[in-house]
Amino acid sequence: MYLSKNRDFQLIKKLLNDLPIIRFFKLQSYQTKAIILNILSIVFFSIMVIFIRKAAENLHILEVVFFRNLLAFIVMLPILKSTGLAAIKMNNTKLFFMRGFFGAIGMLAGFTCLTLIPLAQATSISFSKPIFITIGATIFLGEIIKARRIAAIIIGIIGMLIIVQPGVNSFSFGIMLAIIAALAHSLNALIVKKLTLTDTPQAIITWMVIILIPITFIPAIPVWEWPSFETWLYLWGIAIVGTLAHFSWTKSYSMADITSLEPIEFIKLPIMALLGWMIFSEIPGTWTWVGGLIIFMSTIYISHREAKATDSLKPNDGVQELKL
Numbered sequence: 001m002y003l004s005k006n007r008d009f010q011l012i013k014k015l016l017n018d019l020p021i022i023r024f025f026k027l028q029s030y031q032t033k034a035i036i037l038n039i040l041s042i043v044f045f046s047i048m049v050i051f052i053r054k055a056a057e058n059l060h061i062l063e064v065v066f067f068r069n070l071l072a073f074i075v076m077l078p079i080l081k082s083t084g085l086a087a088i089k090m091n092n093t094k095l096f097f098m099r100g101f102f103g104a105i106g107m108l109a110g111f112t113c114l115t116l117i118p119l120a121q122a123t124s125i126s127f128s129k130p131i132f133i134t135i136g137a138t139i140f141l142g143e144i145i146k147a148r149r150i151a152a153i154i155i156g157i158i159g160m161l162i163i164v165q166p167g168v169n170s171f172s173f174g175i176m177l178a179i180i181a182a183l184a185h186s187l188n189a190l191i192v193k194k195l196t197l198t199d200t201p202q203a204i205i206t207w208m209v210i211i212l213i214p215i216t217f218i219p220a221i222p223v224w225e226w227p228s229f230e231t232w233l234y235l236w237g238i239a240i241v242g243t244l245a246h247f248s249w250t251k252s253y254s255m256a257d258i259t260s261l262e263p264i265e266f267i268k269l270p271i272m273a274l275l276g277w278m279i280f281s282e283i284p285g286t287w288t289w290v291g292g293l294i295i296f297m298s299t300i301y302i303s304h305r306e307a308k309a310t311d312s313l314k315p316n317d318g319v320q321e322l323k324l
Contacts, residue, residue, distance in 0.1 A: 034256035037248045038264050044245030046271045048238055049114060050279060055234035056115045060223040064235065065111050066216040067227070069209045071239030076206055088203040092195060099191045099204070100211030106184030107212065108219070109177040116174025119276035120284035123269050124163050124292035125178040130265075131156040131298065132186035140190060152301040159294030162287050189253070196254035205246050266296040 055064045080088065090096050113122050131153050160179075195204050227235060252261060269292050276282035 030255050034252040034261060035264060037252035037255070038261045039267070041245045041248035041252065042265065042268050042271070044241050044248060046268060046275060048241045048245060049119060049272065050275055051234045051237040051241065052111055052114055053119070053280065055227075055231050055238065056111075058231045059225070059227050059235075060220070061112050061115055062108070062216070062220040062223055063225070063227070064238070065107055066213070066220040067235045068107070068111075068238045068242055069212040069216055071236055072209045072243045073206075073213060075239050075243050076209070079202070080206065083202055087200050088206045089199075090203060090207060091198040095191050095195055096199075096204075096207050097211060099188055099195065099208060100215065102184045102187045102191065103208055104212055104215045106181050106188060108216070109184065110181035113174045113177035113181060117172065117178065118282045118284065118288075119280070120269060120273040120282065120292075121163060121288050122174075122178045123272040124288050124295065125160060125175065126182050126185075126268070127265060127292055127295040128156060128160050128179070128182045129186045129189065131295070132183050133189055136186055136190050148301075152298045156295045156298030159291045159296075159298060161291075162294060163291035192250060192253055196250070201247060201250040201254060204250050205243070208246070266292075269296075 052061075052064060052068075110122075110126075134149065134153060192204060269289075273282075273284045276284070
């Protein structure tokens with residue numbers, strides 16, 4: 001029976017490898033593969049956002065976060081069975097648990113803000129992540145920020161202020177959560193880049209959900225109720241699409257520098273604006289587009305400057321390890 005299942009698995013693998021799109025992907029350079037995987041992750045994440053909003057219409061968002069991790073782990077079980085436990089061995093336990101901590105903050109804040117503010121606005125604020133990554137790389141990786149990059153960071157912050165418009169609009173709880181999520185995900189990106197040097201993408205993704213299951217279960221207990229059939233469909237959708245998104249995202253980061261991939265994030269704004277308009281009748285305001293574009297141009301410049309540096313996300317001379 002085992003040999004039969006193994007033959008079936010090998011046959012399916014061969015059929016997939018023979019697909020034209022897979023053959024095309026294999027012929028590409030590492031950088032092109034990373035870009036393709038990154039774009040795929042953005043599409044998957046965008047679909048996941050829609051499922052999150054729909055699930056939260058009938059279930060508390062804290063439960064949605066918990067089920068996202070629990071069901072994602074169930075989705076991963078067949079993959080773990082085929083790859084074996086050796087593929088998820090932890091080589092840097094401290095960083096894994098730090099990723100879990102910041103991942104929990106980012107997920108709880110990010111999921112909640114999606115239920116409180118328009119999708120396009122939440123997406124625009126998320127563009128500040130490269131700015132936080134640059135600041136974090138300076139603090140934790142020993143990079144030196146020069147005048148032009150400082151100016152780009154300031155311009156990016158101005159773009160964020162244009163979206164938020166303090167003094168014109170009230171600084172809502174949803175906007176605050178979106179900024180917290182961007183900050184937490186930035187720290188996560190730095191940790192993931194470090195982990196890809198010593199651990200497999202399967203290990204990074206699998207241990208994230210394993211660590212997050214108990215962390216996100218605790219806040220869900222006071223608001224607990226069982227999901228309806230329709231909500232279960234959205235929850236499974238979040239788990240499946242979210243797992244594909246994280247795998248694509250983590251794999252892309254293992255194949256190329258963060259700085260070369262971050263500018264691609266801007267395609268998320270028109271995607272989310274279109275989905276928000278089609279499904280939730282949300283029309284982004286002019287300042288959301290203006291602020292989002294300013295932040296994007298700022299991150300493009302930051303990425304351009306960092307791409308010129310050698311090993312831009314590695315510590316400077318004399319600094320060997322991540323200071324996190």
